[in-house]
Structures are given as structure tokens and as C-alpha cells.
Amino acid sequence: MFSALTASSEVVVEPPQSIKSNISVTTALVGEDDDNDYLGTKEFTLATTNTPTVAVEEKGVAQFDSATPTTIKDYHLIRTIGLGSLARVHLVRCRSSRKFYAIKVLKKTCIVRYKQLGHIKDEIQIMKALSDPQSNKSPGSSFILSCDSIFQDAHHLFLVLEYLEGGDLFTLISQRNLFHQAQNNKPLLSLRLSFDEAKFYASEIFSGISFLHRCGIIHRDINPENIVLDSQGHVKLIDFGLAKRIAKDTTTKTFCGKTDYMAPEIILGLSYGAGVDWWAFGVTVFEMLFGFPPFAHRNSKTVYEKIIAISYAVPAQPFDNDQDRQKVTDLFKGIFISDAIKRASARYIEQFSFFDGVDWNMVCSKSSKPPFIPSIESGMGDDKYFDKFPEDNDLQYGETTDHDEFNGIFDDFI
Known part of the structure; x- marks a missing residue:
């Protein structure tokens, strides 16, 4: 399920050469969006609301709730529930609230290497806007994954996402x-x-x-x-x-x-x-x-x-x-x-x-009874519907540095 959140390059495909030549297909790999200046994407608000997007509490942290933790050290990592070329998704538990979340961790080096700056920035800005309290009042908004906070360290971007136990x-x-x-x-x-x-x-x-x-x-x-x-x-x-x-x-x-x-x-x-x-x-x-x-x-x-x-x-x-x-x-x-x-x-x-x-x-209003109610312990971090992924015991999260090897590219991502 949350493996879909890992921005795997497999979702981007090239048409076969015969189709390209016969139909003159114009293609653009993700990261080469022909109408998107991927280094100059601006923050935006939803069309359905006149309120601004989430306030930035401090550099490198976007909070949607003042009580939401803003560093990876505030979470206990339980296990990997998704893995892709750009990211790893962890099931975590907040140390203060005891709530379970799915944290999507994106490697900055991979984002740059695979030319994904524009799409990752768009994803972050979209998640921020969709998590605005005003947008959550609109019909249909309850069918969208919510994001609690976004922050970064020297080498990673972290998206703290709602944990959905029921499988895809x-x-x-x-x-x-x-x-x-x-x-x-x-x-x-x-x-x-x-x-x-x-x-x-x-x-x-x-x-x-x-x-x-x-x-x-x-x-x-x-x-x-x-x-x-x-x-x-x-x-x-x-x-x-x-x-x-x-x-x-x-x-x-x-x-x-x-x-x-x-x-x-x-x-x-x-x-x-x-x-x-x-x-x-x-x-x-x-x-x-x-x-x-x-x-x-x-x-x-x-x-x-x-x-x-x-x-x-x-x-x-x-x-x-x-x-x-x-x-x-x-x-x-x-x-x-x-x-x-x-x-x-x-x-x-x-x-x-x-x-x-x-x-x-x-x-x-979700008043209708669903055909299936997942057999899980709600709120207990049940992970039976998730595949098993290899763990990386050498992960280094939460690092800080005085030297920005990315020359400020990620400064305005959060």
C-alpha cells in the first residue's frame, strides 16, 4: 500500500519506440515537466479557500498543528512499510501523543539525481494546502490522505502522514x-x-x-x-x-x-x-x-x-x-x-x-456502511495489511550541518 508513496520511478514509463515513431509522441520524463519551472514552483492556496497555506513556524518545519512534533527524534520508528527509489516509508509512533503515523522519508540526493525537484516540491505544496483546516470542510475532502507536518534534516525530507491500516x-x-x-x-x-x-x-x-x-x-x-x-x-x-x-x-x-x-x-x-x-x-x-x-x-x-x-x-x-x-x-x-x-x-x-x-x-458524510470493515485493532498500529521490507540499520536521520551541500535548493520546500 504505502509502497505507492515512495515515488518509485516505475510509475513513469516511456512509450514503445514504434508508437513514438508512428504517432509522433512527445514525452517528458517526470522532473522534466514542460510547463513547470521545477526550481521556481511557488507556494499556492486551494481554489476553494481564500485562507493562506500553512504557516511556517521555523525554517525547515511546516506545522499544521502546534502540538505536532517537528523532528524525527520525536518519533519511534517501528518498521518499514514502503520502499522505493526515492523514499522509504516508516510506520512510527509519536513519543508525546502516542499516535501512529506513516512517515515518508525522501533522500535529497536522489531527488536531485533523478531530477524530481519540481514534482517533490509540488507534492509538498499540495499536501500542505490539502491539510489546511479550511479545505477539510469541503465535500469529498475526507477521502484524501492528510499530512500532519513536514520537516527536513541535512539529507532528508520528512512527510508525516495519516496512517491508514486497512490496506489498498x-x-x-x-x-x-x-x-x-x-x-x-x-x-x-x-x-x-x-x-x-x-x-x-x-x-x-x-x-x-x-x-x-x-x-x-x-x-x-x-x-x-x-x-x-x-x-x-x-x-x-x-x-x-x-x-x-x-x-x-x-x-x-x-x-x-x-x-x-x-x-x-x-x-x-x-x-x-x-x-x-x-x-x-x-x-x-x-x-x-x-x-x-x-x-x-x-x-x-x-x-x-x-x-x-x-x-x-x-x-x-x-x-x-x-x-x-x-x-x-x-x-x-x-x-x-x-x-x-x-x-x-x-x-x-x-x-x-x-x-x-x-x-x-x-x-x-460517510454515513453509509462500507462493504468491508478491515479486521484490525484501530489505533494500535496494526500492520497486517502491509508487505515486509528489508530494514536498513545504517539509516542516519536527524543530522544537521553548517555546510549545505545542496546550495539552498531545499530552503523553500517546507
Whole structure:
């Protein structure tokens, strides 16, 4: 789950050479955003609020709560729950409050080496803005991972994140039988979610994405591994490493994302906007219902070609009734459209018959009972839904130095 938070370079992929040459794809690796001056990104506020972003208490520390600790020494490191090329994520416990958190630790040398300055700075500024108390009052904000504080030492950046014990949606789909058997005392033969289960999660994911878009943010990495369950079984969107601030009616052009979830306009090197998130939303709903993405293939080049051609088929999967199958088919027909202008947007997606019966006020207030409530000890740092990662006993956190080897590049990151 939180391995998705480690900014692994695997989320950035290059199109096959044949597609590049045949379709004249313009690509940009993450860190080479064609419309982002990655050394000059400015602090920003959410479009939904006129209040300033979080106040900086002291150089190198961004606090969202005056009681929140601001150095790594204030936390007890328990174990690694995520590992990537740029970062390591630790399950930790605050020494003063006794609360559990997930701390994402980013290596400054790797950020510079892999040219990730712009995206990491954007991620930090986005997390700061989304954690502003004013933004948390907006419908859908409760479906976004929260950040308690951000600080740095001589060699690392630290993001103190909400700890979500329930595992990610990918695990829920892949271990569907185990969840079902545990709660119903009988096995299930299909590794997929039912229509009603998928609709429940889709409504919460939809609300979270809609909130981000109202804030002028596109996620650009919506997929089941970046959708996690809290202790009560409600979803939250995580990993803003590829997220982008974008003004209304403007576009961006960076080639990024996970292959199976990329919209055609990204693959083709075209300018794009919020529509790429709705495409990925459609792919995620498809995967919830059928257990695999609609354009899946073992060869990434073929995946690109299938996406561009909109070549997919709704499996002959048994539904409770023909009406449910038609609702699903209509939803995908509205989302899987090559022309982003014609693709269904938020206002149209929520009107599809797939969402018939959904009370959006109940969704945003989390009044509806989730299909699954994780079997965990809430608030106790339960980590059963996390993979095991090798520990590094030579980690040196909290170091300070009089000489800044990065020449002030990170001074205004926090």
C-alpha cells in the first residue's frame, strides 16, 4: 500500500519506440515537466479557500498543528512499510501523543539525481494546502490522505502522514475471497467485487477526485494501489507524487502514470487536463468489477495500442440482473472516449444510472456502511495489511550541518 508513496520511478514509463515513431509522441520524463519551472514552483492556496497555506513556524518545519512534533527524534520508528527509489516509508509512533503515523522519508540526493525537484516540491505544496483546516470542510475532502507536518534534516525530507491500516483497493480486489470468507464463513469463487460493492467504493473515489479538481489539482496516478481503506473501511486517495496544480481551462503535457491507467491523450503526447483522472477512474471501476484492467496485456506496447484504439470488452460476467450490466456498460461508454472534450466529466458521471440510488450527502458524510470493515485493532498500529521490507540499520536521520551541500535548493520546500 504505502509502497505507492515512495515515488518509485516505475510509475513513469516511456512509450514503445514504434508508437513514438508512428504517432509522433512527445514525452517528458517526470522532473522534466514542460510547463513547470521545477526550481521556481511557488507556494499556492486551494481554489476553494481564500485562507493562506500553512504557516511556517521555523525554517525547515511546516506545522499544521502546534502540538505536532517537528523532528524525527520525536518519533519511534517501528518498521518499514514502503520502499522505493526515492523514499522509504516508516510506520512510527509519536513519543508525546502516542499516535501512529506513516512517515515518508525522501533522500535529497536522489531527488536531485533523478531530477524530481519540481514534482517533490509540488507534492509538498499540495499536501500542505490539502491539510489546511479550511479545505477539510469541503465535500469529498475526507477521502484524501492528510499530512500532519513536514520537516527536513541535512539529507532528508520528512512527510508525516495519516496512517491508514486497512490496506489498498488492489489488495481488496486480489484477496476478495479471503475478505468474503472471513465475514461470511463461506468461500467466494470470483476475485472481483459485486456491483453494489464496486458502486460504494466508486462513489467515494468519485467524491475524492471531484474535491481535488475543485481545488485545481489533478492526481495523474489514480489506480487501486493509490486508493486505501481506513480503519472503518472508507477509502482515501494517497500518493500525490505526480499530482499537478492546474488552473481552470488550462492543460499540461507531462508523460506520466501507470500504463494500464493512462488516458489516450497522455500516450499520444497531447495536452491534457482533469479528464485523465476520470479515464483512470473508469479503469479502476472496471478492475473492481472484473478483477483486471480493461486494456490489460502482458506487453506494454499492446496496452498502449489498445488504449488508443479503445479496444476493450465488458466480460460476460454474471450480474444480478441485466439492468446492472447495462448500467456498467453505459458508464464505460461515457468514460472510455478518446476525445477528452467528449469524455464524461464529473457532472455527467454522477448522473449515470450506475450511481442510481446513491445519496451523495451520505457519501460525503460517510454515513453509509462500507462493504468491508478491515479486521484490525484501530489505533494500535496494526500492520497486517502491509508487505515486509528489508530494514536498513545504517539509516542516519536527524543530522544537521553548517555546510549545505545542496546550495539552498531545499530552503523553500517546507
